[in-house]
Each structure stands twice: as structure tokens, then as C-alpha cells.
Amino acid sequence: xxxxxxSPTHLIKTRGQHVTLRCSPISGxxxxxxxxxxxxxGPQFIFQYYEKEERGRGNFPDRFSARQFPNYSSELNVNALxxxxxxxxxxxxxxxxxxxxxxxxxxxxxxxxxxxx
Amino acid sequence: xQSVAQPEDQVNVAEGNPLTVKCTYSVSGNPYLFWYVxxxxxxxxxxxxxxxxxxxxxxxxxxxxxxxKSQTSFHLKKPSALVSDSALYFCAVRGDGGATNKLIxxxxxxLAVQP
Numbered sequence: 001x002x003x004x005x006x007s008p009t010h011l012i013k014t015r016g017q018h019v020t021l022r023c024s025p026i027s028g029x030x031x032x033x034x035x036x037x038x039x040x041x042g043p044q045f046i047f048q049y050y051e052k053e054e055r056g057r058g059n060f061p062d063r064f065s066a067r068q069f070p071n072y073s074s075e076l077n078v079n080a081l082x083x084x085x086x087x088x089x090x091x092x093x094x095x096x097x098x099x100x101x102x103x104x105x106x107x108x109x110x111x112x113x114x115x116x117x
Numbered sequence: 118x119q120s121v122a123q124p125e126d127q128v129n130v131a132e133g134n135p136l137t138v139k140c141t142y143s144v145s146g147n148p149y150l151f152w153y154v155x156x157x158x159x160x161x162x163x164x165x166x167x168x169x170x171x172x173x174x175x176x177x178x179x180x181x182x183x184x185x186k187s188q189t190s191f192h193l194k195k196p197s198a199l200v201s202d203s204a205l206y207f208c209a210v211r212g213d214g215g216a217t218n219k220l221i222x223x224x225x226x227x228l229a230v231q232p
Contacts, residue, residue: 004160031218042207042222043161056217090160094218102168103211103218105151108160 002026004093004109012115013081021076021112025093031055031103032074034066035090037111043090049074050096078114086116119144119212123223130198131231138193138226140208149211150191151220152182156204167191178202198230 005024013019025032031050035043048056049068068074072093078085092106120143130136142148149168153161165176172184182193191208205225212219 033218033220035220042209042224043220045212045219045221048218050218056219058219092161100168102149105163105166106218106220107163108153110158110160 004091004107006089006091006109006112008112009110010113010115012117014117015081015083017081018077018079019081019114021078021089021091021114023074023076023091023093023109025072025074025091026107029093029095029107030072031094031096031106032068032072033092033094033106034074034076035092036060037088037090039087046076081116083116086114088113119210119221121150121208121210121221121223123206123208123226125226126224127227127229129229129231132200133197136195136198136202136228136230138206138208138228140191140193140223142189142191142208142210144210148184148191150182150184151209151211152176152180152191152193153207153209153222154204155207155225161207164193198228200230200232203228203230 033048034046037043045058152164
């Protein structure tokens with residue numbers, strides 16, 4: 001089975017530009033989360049979407065936005081890029097267990113490496 | 118607020134020796150705890166989780182973790198380290214009491230296994 005796929009793998013932008021990152025979850029997973037991982041740090045939560053609705057938002061400015069499509073794939077958009085947005089952006093998918101009444105462990109893609117010049 | 122701490126930036130161990138990677142947590146309510154591993158230029162791979170039940174949790178690749186409520190710790194262990202275990206290890210706790218799927222990660226511990 002295919003894992004979580006992200007595109008593109010690498011991206012170079014300049015300050016002030018905008019970027020769109022894409023994520024396809026594992027088949028059957030309806031929850032998609034986005035994380036930002038700055039070099040030398042742990043991932044920081046940006047958004048979670050479940051069934052096309054935003055379910056959680058981290059402490060990121062409004063320049064960051066996301067959406068989830070009917071096929072459960074997702075996009076992360078970042079406007080007015082800053083040098084500090086340079087990072088590895090990770091997408092993770094999961095499913096909700098009605099039996100356990102809890103989300104199951106997240107599976108991560110290999111990320112998009114975004115460099116801002 | 119929920120948080121995790123990984124007190125060691127790096128752990129060095131010889132191949133064949135047991136390894137321990139430390140994690141302590143701070144949560145309100147019941148902790149949902151996880152360990153993930155990250156290889157260079159890759160995403161995170163799930164190793165194991167603690168939700169409830171036995172304090173010793175077994176996971177992938179021979180790893181296990183010991184949950185200790187009194188010490189608020191969730192240390193990752195393996196009886197015999199392999200060179201291929203060398204990677205960056207993250208402890209995480211589920212934030213927001215489980216209402217969302219938000220994970221709060223520690224700063225990571227680099228495990229170096231020498232042949």
C-alpha cells in the first residue's frame with residue numbers, strides 16, 4: 001500500500017512569494033495534519049483536517065492556510081514568505097477508530113523541503 | 118499545557134549493548150504518548166504508543182517503552198542496539214486532550230550506535 005505522499009520534495013522561493021504544498025494520505029485515512037520542522041527542532045503542529053473540516057490549528061500566523069478535498073488530499077498554502085519559513089513541511093495522515101473513540105497513530109510523508117532566499 | 122522533554126541531545130551506545138532514550142512529559146489528564154524515529158531526509162516513522170494498560174509497551178523493530186506515571190517518564194529502550202538504529206528519535210504527546218490529532222514533540226535525541 002502507498003504511504004503518505006507529498007509534493008514537491010524540494011522547493012526554492014524568494015521572500016514575499018507564496019507556495020502551495022500538496023499531500024495525499026494513505027487510502028482510507030480521513031485525517032490529515034501538517035507540521036513544520038525547522039532544522040534541529042521537533043515538528044511543530046500547524047493544522048489538522050478531518051472530513052474536510054479544520055479540527056485544529058497551531059500557533060502560526062494567518063499567512064498559513066490549508067484545505068482538504070473530497071478525496072481527503074490536502075494543500076498547505078503559505079503567503080508572503082519569510083526567511084523564517086524555511087523548513088521541512090511534513091504531512092501526516094490517520095484514521096479515527098470508533099471502537100477506541102480515538103485517532104490512531106499518524107503516518108508521515110517524507111516532507112517538502114522549503115528554502116526561502 | 119501539554120509538553121514533553123528529551124533531556125539528552127545525543128546518546129552514544131556500542132552495537133549489541135542495551136539502549137535507553139529518555140523522555141519526560143507534562144499533561145493534564147491521561148497521557149497519550151508516542152515515539153517516532155526519523156532517518157536523514159525522511160519523514161517520521163511510528164515506533165510505539167501508550168494509551169492505557171500495561172506500563173511496558175512493545176513496538177516496531179524490537180523497541181519498547183516503559184511508562185512510569187509517578188516519574189512522568191516514557192523512556193524508549195532496546196535490549197541490543199544495531200548500527201542501523203542510528204537515527205533521530207522523537208517523543209510526543211497528544212495535545213488538546215485528544216480532541217484533535219495534534220502531536221507535541223520533544224526536541225529529539227540523536228542516537229549513535231558504534232560498531
